[in-house]
Amino acid sequence: DADVTQTPRNRITKTGKRIMLECSQTKGHDRMYWYRQDPGLGLRLIYYSFDVKDINKGEISDGYSVSRQAQAKFSLSLESAIPNQTALYFCATSDLLGGGTDTQYFGPGTRLTVL
């Protein structure tokens, strides 16, 4: 089984609908992240969480919210989806190893289309 799973893998929705993307991990990591990827652009950080009680905004948090239900679960919500939120969304996890040696482990991505 994959260490980082995302559901759904694909979603088509309409403008104004509320959407939740879910992420689960079995790696036992404290840190979790949500990114979006648009064609021709690098990944951009939406939100990140360093533990269950610590939630932080990333570069592009407007229009999104998150919930860290448990160490293993981190959900991303679009309260009222709009077409420019059409993108590929990735969840990632990392552990605090220190010394600049940390890396992030990614889920397979959710392709979201907002019509």
Place this chain on the structure above:
Amino acid sequence: KQEVTQIPAALSVPEGENLVLNCSFTDSAIYNLQWFRQDPGKGLTSLLLIQSSQREQTSGRLNASLDKSSGRSTLYIAASQPGDSATYLCAVSPDSNYQLIWGAGTKLIIKP
């Protein structure tokens, strides 16, 4: 503001060739730099991580170098194979909070 650039956006080479992918960044004060591979439908996989105090890292046929003073990193792939076809992204961590700043990637196609 740190910016990461990868040129070219796409590259096609015959199987067996050695190749170099480029990554440049505007602020030399980095914590580490990573190279990732992205395969469609499979997410991203970390290939190599270079700490700011290191000059290079090697894993199998892959070698990544880092020159902080010039703001450049290269990923060298030896004896390329069709299975190396993927998009390769570099990402810079500006500090110990590990928020990565990403390049847009280079799509690599290895022709059999």
